[in-house]
Amino acid sequence: MLETEFLGRRLPTPFFIPSGIVGDVSRLQELDLSWCGLFVTKTITLHPRGGNEGIRVWDLPCGMLNSIGLANEGVEAFVRETLPKLASLEMEVLVSFSVYSEEEIPGFEGLFAQGLWAVELNLSCPNVQHGARGLIAQDPSLSHRLVRAVRRALHKDTALIVKLSPDVPFIEDVAEAVISAGASALTIANTFPGVAVDVNRGRFVFERVVAGMSGPAIHPIVLHRIWRVRSRVLDVPILGVGGVWNRDSALAMAMAGADLVGIGSALYHDPAVGSRIAREVEEFLQRQECTWTEVVGKAYGDI
Numbered sequence: 080m081l082e083t084e085f086l087g088r089r090l091p092t093p094f095f096i097p098s099g100i101v102g103d104v105s106r107l108q109e110l111d112l113s114w115c116g117l118f119v120t121k122t123i124t125l126h127p128r129g130g131n132e133g134i135r136v137w138d139l140p141c142g143m144l145n146s147i148g149l150a151n152e153g154v155e156a157f158v159r160e161t162l163p164k165l166a167s168l169e170m171e172v173l174v175s176f177s178v179y180s181e182e183e184i185p186g187f188e189g190l191f192a193q194g195l196w197a198v199e200l201n202l203s204c205p206n207v208q209h210g211a212r213g214l215i216a217q218d219p220s221l222s223h224r225l226v227r228a229v230r231r232a233l234h235k236d237t238a239l240i241v242k243l244s245p246d247v248p249f250i251e252d253v254a255e256a257v258i259s260a261g262a263s264a265l266t267i268a269n270t271f272p273g274v275a276v277d278v279n280r281g282r283f284v285f286e287r288v289v290a291g292m293s294g295p296a297i298h299p300i301v302l303h304r305i306w307r308v309r310s311r312v313l314d315v316p317i318l319g320v321g322g323v324w325n326r327d328s329a330l331a332m333a334m335a336g337a338d339l340v341g342i343g344s345a346l347y348h349d350p351a352v353g354s355r356i357a358r359e360v361e362e363f364l365q366r367q368e369c370t371w372t373e374v375v376g377k378a379y380g381d382i
């Protein structure tokens with residue numbers, strides 16, 4: 080009942096682990112993944128990155144802040160060491176990567192030559208062009224250029240999924256810009272910027288002050304971003320992610336237009352949350368006598 084089709088693949092469930100939630104892939108062996116249809120890797124960059132100094136995660140009553148700083152082994156080591164380990168997983172794997180500029184794209188040739196069915200381009204990288212401020216994903220024309228250049232470098236059979244930042248006024252403009260550049264699907268969304276103060280130390284918690292907010296607090300705002308995109312763009316699959324923590328938040332995301340639903344930070348608090356959501360959503364579908372596909376976009380009525 081949970082089976083669904085996504086970009087020509089049959090997935091056993093519409094639920095996925097979003098990028099960065101399980102960074103160390105050897106940990107996957109310890110987890111119950113029967114609920115999960117798709118695993119997205121930690122974002123890799125051209126060069127290895129040590130990540131940010133100081134505190135990296137901060138718990139909040141309504142979610143968490145993280146400042147990992149895209150710590151990763153770099154694309155070469157990823158292709159050599161991590162990718163072979165992922166091949167033994169009994170589920171679809173989506174490799175997430177980020178580029179700071181078009182000049183970096185040739186450095187990913189080794190990854191693109193692996194015959195991957197799809198990749199996820201994380202556009203929430205600082206925009207380094209001409210000393211600009213903000214993220215690449217906050218600039219529709221730059222996002223368009225980068226996606227077009229990545230699309231050209233990819234094998235024609237590799238689908239390009241683009242992960243957007245929710246921290247933009249008109250996310251539908253960025254969505255249209257990347258779709259016209261060749262994106263096959265959109266992931267909505269990455270974390271929001273947030274700041275925490277450690278009152279006992281009288282200092283900002285994070286060395287870089289600003290961190291990424293995830294968890295239940297962002298859920299309605301991410302639904303708003305999905306709604307904005309879905310109301311304008313009807314025919315591109317959406318991977319919804321942001322603050323899903325129980326059955327109803329997962330169903331709400333699907334009804335707002337997400338074809339697949341990610342479960343991220345909630346797994347830190349309760350590793351069993353994924354299997355519980357999958358079981359309860361399945362029971363819901365059985366009671367309502369409908370399929371997952373019928374639930375996707377249901378909130379819009381007949382449009």
Ligand SMILES: Cc1cc2nc3c(=O)[nH]c(=O)nc-3n(C[C@H](O)[C@H](O)[C@H](O)COP(=O)(O)O)c2cc1C
Pocket residue numbers: 097098099100121122145147149175201242268269270292293294295297320321322323341342343344345
């Ligand atoms: C600790 C941590 C690390 C993350 N690392 C990445 C990353 O490397 N790449 C990425 O695209 N998103 C990353 N994210 C964002 C998540 O993939 C997801 O978009 C976000 O957490 C919202 O979903 P959630 O509220 O279910 O956690 C990270 C999130 C967390 C909490």
